Amino acid sequence: MDLRIRGSGPTSPFLSARDLFETEYELSLPVSVQLRDDPDERTWAGHYDDHHVLNISKQAASSAMARELALHEFSHMARHEQEHPSHIQSTEEVLYLALAGKRVERRKLSHCYQIANHMKDIYADDITLAVGPGEKLLSFLESSLAMAIADRPELPARPGLERLSTSADPEITAVNAAFALALAERHDLVEDTHRLYDLSHAAAMDAPGVDFKGFKRRFRELACDPDASTYRQILVDATRAYVGGEGLAAE
Structure with a gap:
């Protein structure tokens, strides 16, 4: 998975989630992680013709659920690429x-x-x-x-x-x-x-x-x-x- 993390904040949860995800699945399109300042920003995935975007607040990215949130959004991306x-x-x-x-x-x-x-x-x-x-x-x-x-x-x-x-x-x-x-x-x-x-x-x-x-x-x-x-x-x-x-x- 081509993973690009934009914005200041933790990176390890996303790298760890990628490693887990790639034990069984892969994504064809690159993923851009957008770390946002708004603590109320919900975590969600956007899908485009040539890439996916994982939007997440810095607060969520620093939480105990960060890896699981990222893994969940990677899974949505996989379903989208599968045209489920x-x-x-x-x-x-x-x-x-x-x-x-x-x-x-x-x-x-x-x-x-x-x-x-x-x-x-x-x-x-x-x-x-x-x-x-x-x-x-x-x-x-x-x-x-x-x-x-x-x-x-x-x-x-x-x-x-x-x-x-x-x-x-x-x-x-x-x-x-x-x-x-x-x-x-x-x-x-x-x-x-x-x-x-x-x-x-x-x-x-x-x-x-x-x-x-x-x-x-x-x-x-x-x-x-x-x-x-x-x-x-x-x-x-x-x-x-x-x-x-x-x-x-x-x-």
Whole structure:
């Protein structure tokens, strides 16, 4: 992998991630790592005709998750070069097919994009977890879900549960929990007694209108190499399951 790191900051996490990645995979295009000053800059990959870009804040690049974040983004790049359906399917096209004629709340529409991103992440992390350990990723999923559950809007009180703020939507939190648990189960990262099960149960209980088990099954059982039509239908069905509706997508 031709790796170029731009901006002042640590380089070892990216070099280490490259070495792990190249034990099983390779990228045809060079990768430019852009270290950004904004600590709130999320980590994301950009894809161009002649290169990929890994955007990451200096703060994230100095964190304990830096290598894992880089490895995850390299995996997205690999899926993009493979032209995997999850990474080339237009989310806007899927939303048009799934939601035509429906009135959908803006927040739910944004959640549909998140569901599509979860499916992309499943396929990227099939690569990530094939070449690297999963302990840090599992801890990240657990802590992120715990924070979201603590950050929910006010609901009818349950013993021992304190509401801290009103910023986390319980419906998408339940879907996020289904994704986290599905990914962990897909790669045998958890025992039956792991705390992630308790957290996921709490998230599901707070969003009774969300088919938690159904979403967990959808994420966990994604076929490794679906064709474009099959994948589009999977994403249409998941979108309709979240907002309501049924039927086949148009070809």
